[in-house]
Amino acid sequence: MKTGTLILSVAAQTLVPLQVLFSLFLLLRGHDEPGGGFIAGLVVAGAFALHQFVNGPEATRRLLRVDPRDCIGFGLLLGVGSALPAWWQGEAFLTAQWWEVPGLGLKLSTPLIFDIGVYLVVLGSVLTAVITLTEVDKDET
Secondary structure, three states: OOOOOHHHHHHHHHHHHHHHHHHHHHHHHOOOOOOOHHHHHHHHHHHHHHHHHHHOHHHHHHHHOOOHHHHHHHHHHHHHHOOHHHHHOOOOOOOOOEEEEOOOOEEEEHHHHHHHHHHHHHHHHHHHHHHHHHHHHHHHO
């Protein structure tokens, strides 16, 4: 069931994918320049909230394919897990670690893992609140 206006619906078809891509850009850029998991999580949550305003909470849950509360739990697990490699190396808590990915020339780091965790926590928290408020409002009318 569509709940938004025609203009909002057409705008959302263009803006939602762009916001998701921009959030990934912010997430990956955040280590060297301003950005990171928190603001990227807010941007992607805004994209899904826009989708929800147009298509309703059921369609947004289907698009996510994961319960937003599960995103919170997995994000917390990644955030805490990013601190463990430093301990295994005998270094201070949350000391950054980097690993080269063989064959690809990419580096994986604990700050990136931490930022992905923050990204998921913010996404899950905002969407849980927005979807729950929409569903409660829908039940009352």
